[in-house]
Amino acid sequence: METSTLTPEEQFQARIDADVRIEPKDWMPDAYRKTLIRQISQHAHSEIVGMLPEGNWITRAPSLKRKSILLAKVQDEAGHGLYLYSAAETLGASRDQMLADLHSGKAKYSSIFNYPTLSWADMGCVGWLVDGAAILNQVPLCRTSYGPYARAMVRVCKEESFHQRQGFEVMQTLCEGSAAQKEMAQESLNRWWWPTLMMFGPKDADSPNTEQSMKWRIKRFTNDELRQKFVDMMVPQAEFLGLTVPDEKVQWNEERQAYDFGEVNWDEFWAVVKGNGLCNHDRLQARVQAHEEGAWVREAALAHAAKRAARAAVAA
């Protein structure tokens, strides 16, 4: 029997502090459950909305090999969305409800997917930069305190590393190609660099949830820490490719042993978060349409399953 006089909240925090994973049926504070459902479903939404900007280029991929890779990659995003919805479902959220929240605009997804993919090089940048940023966010989540989320993330991260590599390979091929290809790569980097930096979320000072999430070990690094890590990782890679990061302030800081870099345009960040990005409307519309047009299919499958079950019951 439990002899301590700790409150359930204190016991819970003690388990978190001891790095014991929380599992679905364990007692947890309501706020912890809510925060997780919000974060995991938001993450899942990002995966499935994220299929659209790249899905856009599957039919236009420049070679059969690239077409296969891109299709497999975008399909993986569907899988990731599925793993994550499943993790959120262990907390009592239904996928239908989560989708309804996405479709109504109540739930958010990563703003990066509200930017358009305009050239083939964008497939490179999305893989190399966007997935690169996602991986930085996601690797620590493999150790997040909630078991099903952590396990889903292990699976996601395993698959995600191929995504970044294929993106880098697309960029590298372009950069080793013709002048037009190299320019395509640079133009794409120019468009994607800043939105990618925004993926890490608002500055720590403007991120009210960070502290509690860190305490619950849902989150293990702050937004600014991850953003810095990303810049430190990517600047040398861009140099390797012979591309220039579109930020004049990027400079190695010997003292900090890190790159200095310019300020993100936070007005743009908040505008896109609030739904005013170029593609917000189209992305959501595409999701709603797929879901609505799929309604009769899902219904038919259920109806058929019920008929079959009834027939089996009669036969038995």
Add this chain to the structure above:
Amino acid sequence: MNQQEWPLWEVFIRSKQGLDHKHVGSLHAADAVMAVQNARDVYTRRLEGVSIWVVESKHIHASNPDEAAEFFDPAADKVYRHPTFYDVPDSIKHM
């Protein structure tokens, strides 16, 4: 949308012959046949498995975490159940 959702299924995969099926996650499917196929399409895209089990999530009965203490702690002091509890003279082989 007010229609009913496809039921939730838990998926277990045998990664290779000789190993146990292991829980890998869950998915939605209208019936068992579809659940197995969906599991194949979702969870074995990278040669992760050679066999699949699915069970509708509602059929899983689980122990209660609140009873974890009386369920599992009593095993903790039965050290004699483990081979390391016993000192075997060095000269004795094959034990």
Add this chain to the structure above:
Amino acid sequence: MPRFMPAPQPEVSVAPTPSVAANPLFPFVLQLADTSLILAHRLSEWCGHGPILEQDLALANIALDLLGEARSYYQYAAELEGKGRTEDDLAYLRSAVEYRNPLLVEQPNGDFAHTIVRQFLFDNFHYELLKALKNGPDAQLAAIAEKSMKEATYHLKWSSEWMIRLGDGTPESRQRLDKALAVLWRYAGELTTPTPAETNLQELGLVPDYAALLPAMQAHLAHVLAEATVPMPTTPAFAQQGGKQGRHSEHLGYLLTELQYMQRTYPGLTW
């Protein structure tokens, strides 16, 4: 070269001149390649738009299988042709009239019922064709068929089950299925009707006799439709033909415009 603007294109790309030395199997292997590619392309259009996440993954898996199969055929076709063309040259630099896929596979996705019926009619043929090809005299083709048959077996299972679900599901699904079947049935006959070129190859024993595939195809079709409670379509007096000889529906041109966009805009580059 203009940087982000389409480069001017020749009206029609150079038609492959039938060479006396070219292996007689070349056009047939190319036809198989085109067929799998075009269907894979159509299925890939679903990616991100499927009726439920699980089926989005299933559709992409089938598309990936067919794409892989197409690549094997294109690579083999390039080898048979022996003119140094690559798989990408064959896929990306031939015009609609040079494409040899049957009409069925280029038909647009339509609703999910259309996609399922198109897939089922194709799978039912594809499965039997591969079964025959894998025992055929050409070792390379037999090897490709053997690998692809495992995939096609699963595809046929998947599409058959969906035929049954939609047919014996709700009144709406049934009505959509009936409609799709009525439209697409007209294209089914082309699959097993040999072109003169195919007849020649059949006489040489290089291509399976399609008539021999029909009984098994019909048996499976009858079984699935019975389960689906859908009446057997009455064979139309006139079945659409021509895709396998380059006479396509208008849909193919748009499909190829998209498929070939990059290669046509930036010719001769590596991606």
